[in-house]
Amino acid sequence: MHTKAENVRLKEKRKWIFELYIAGQSPRSLQAIANLKRICEKNLKKNYDLHVIDVSENPSLARIKQIIALPTIIRVNPEPARKVVGDLSEIDKARLILEI
C-alpha cells in the first residue's frame, strides 16, 4: 500500500492504464465501465487510458490473462499490476484496491 504522498506523485507523473474485461454488453458490463470511468474522471482527470475488452469475442484472452470472473479490471500501470473483479459498485473499496 502506498502512502498518500506517493499516490499524489504517481498521479502527477504517470499515465494510468486500465484494462476492463467484460463479456458482451450486459447491464453488469455497462455498470462496470460507468463506475470505472466515474472514479477515474474524478481522481485522475484525463491522465488515464481505459481499454474495454470483450472476452466473449476472444475467449483465449481469458486463458492468457487468467480470468474466470467478469468483469475484471487490471491496472496495468502504474506497476505492480492490480486485479479487481466486480462491477465496482463498491466504489470506495475499488478506489482503495486500485489506489486511485
Add this chain to the structure above:
Amino acid sequence: MDKSKNGTLVLSKAPTGVKGFDEITGGGLPSGRPTLIFGGPGCGKTLFSLQFIAHGALHEGENGVVISFEESPEELMINAGSIGLDLQTLIDQKKIAVDFIKFDPHELNEAGTYNLEGLFLRLEAVIAEVNAKRVAIDTLESLFTIFSRRDIIRAEISRLFRWLKERNLTTIVTGEVGPNTSSNSTRYGLEEYISDCVIYLDNRVENQITTRRLRIVKYRGSSHGTNEYPFLISDLGINVLPVTSIGLDYEVSKERISTGIPDLDEMLGGKGVFRGSTILISGTAGTGKSTIGAYFVNAACERKEKALFISFEESPYQIMRNMTSIGLNLKKFVDKGLLKIVAFRPTMFGLEMHLINIMHLIQQENPSVVVLDPINSFLTDVREHDVKLMLMRLTDFIKSKNITGMMLSLTGGGEHTERTNVAISSIVDTWIILRDIEQSGERNRGLYILKSRGHKHSNQIREFKLSDRGLKLIEVYRGLAGVLTGSARIAQEAKEELEQLEYKQEIERLLNKLENRRRTLENQIEIIKANFDAETKEIELQIEQLKHRQSVLEERKKMIGKMRS
C-alpha cells in the same frame, strides 16, 4: 439415456478404464452427467479424473478436457505418468486439452458483483478445441477459496452443472473432504449440486499401513455396490478390488504341466496341473511347503520356462542353500536368468503396495509359474478380508496372464488345516494339504489332495519323505488301524512280512507232508502189487501143475481103454 431390451430407459454409462470400478458400477460413470469425486489430500481423485479422461480419449473415442485449479499441466503430466498414462501424446494428438486456472487468492480483490462468465468462456473454448465429450474439473471447490462471495459462487456452480448437462458432457468434478471427515461430506457442500453420482475416496492408516478405499455414496438410477472397495494406485493405473472375482472369462488352458514331483503328478491324474491354474499348498510349519514350491519352479526352469519365487519369510540365499540339502540346485537357474527369487517382508508395506510390487514383478519378469511363500504372512495385520480380496485380485491377475500360480499357506499348530484357508480356498483350483501325522512318538509328513478342479485325482494320503535324494511320496500302509507312517509303517510291514514267511513255510511243510504220504502210499502199492504178482505167479504155476496132472490122467485112461478092447 438408452433404451433397454424391454423398452424402459436405462442410464448409459461412460467407462472410466479404472479396473474393477466399471464392474461394480455396471459400466462406469453416468454418461452425459456430472459425478463428484471427493476425499482428503492425496486420496487419488486427480489421478482418477485423469484416468477417466485418458481412457475416454484412448479407448472410447471420447476426447476430453481437464480444467485444473491446483496443478499445472507439467505437474499433471508427471502425475499421469505415475499411473502409466502419456498425457503429452494425447495432447499432441488433440485428443485432450488442459486448461490450468492459476489464481493467487492474495492478488485478487473484489469490488461489487460479478459472475464466472470467464470460466464458462474458457470451458467452451477448450471443449471446442478437441471436441470433448468428457470433462474433469479438479478441484471445483477451489472456487470457494479464490472468491469470497459464496452466494455468487453457489449460483455459478449450479449454472455450471446445468450448462454441462445441456451439453451432454460426462464430467468429473472433485472436492475436498470436509473438516469433519466422519460426516463424509465435502468442505463446501458440493454434493448438494450433484444428484447423479457421488464417490468418496479414502486414504486410511491402520496399523501404520495405509489402505485406499473407494465407496459409492450415491448413484442415481443404477444399482451399485455399497461396500467400501480397497483400491490401488500404481504404474499399472488405478485398480479397484471388487469383492466378486472379476474377469472370470479368461482363456483356460488344457495343457498340463508337471509339479516337478512325479509321484504328485501321478496323484493328480498322472499329468500334473493345468497351465494357468492356481494351486494352494497348506500345512503346518515344517511340513515341506517351500520344498514343493522349489520343486515346482525347478521343474519350470527345466522346461526352459521362466519362474518367479516370491518369499515373505526367507532370503533368496537361504532358500537356495536349503534346497541344496535336498538335492535341488536352484542357483544354476538363477544364474541363467530363468529363475528369480525375491524376498519381501510382509510388514514392510501395506497390502496394496505388496500387490503392486508383486504385480509389477510379474509384469516385468513375465514368468510362466509364480510361487508365493507363504501368503498368510499378510495376515499379520489382521485384516483377513482385505487379504482375501488382495489374493483374489492377484489370482485373477495371474490367471489372466495364463501363469500357473502356487500359493503356500502356513497353518497354525492348533488350527484345523482345512478350515483356516477357507477364505482363499474358493479362488484356487487345486488344494493340496500337508499335515503331520503323529504316531508312535514320531512325526511324519502326510500329503493329500483336497480338491482339484477339472481332472480326477487320487484320494489317498501319501507319506511324504524328504531326503538328500529329493522328495518321494510313499504309499502309506492302509489297514484296519488306519494310516500308518514312518517306523510304525515299517514295523507293520515287517510284521506282515514275517507272517507271510510263516504261511509260506507252513504251506511248504504241508506240501512236503503230502508228498511223503503219497510216496509211502505208492511204496505200499508197489509192495502189494509185487505180492500180488508173486501170488499170481504161484497160482499160475499150481494151475499149470494141475493141468499137467489132469492131462497125464487122461492119457492113462486112454491107454487102459485100448488094452481092454
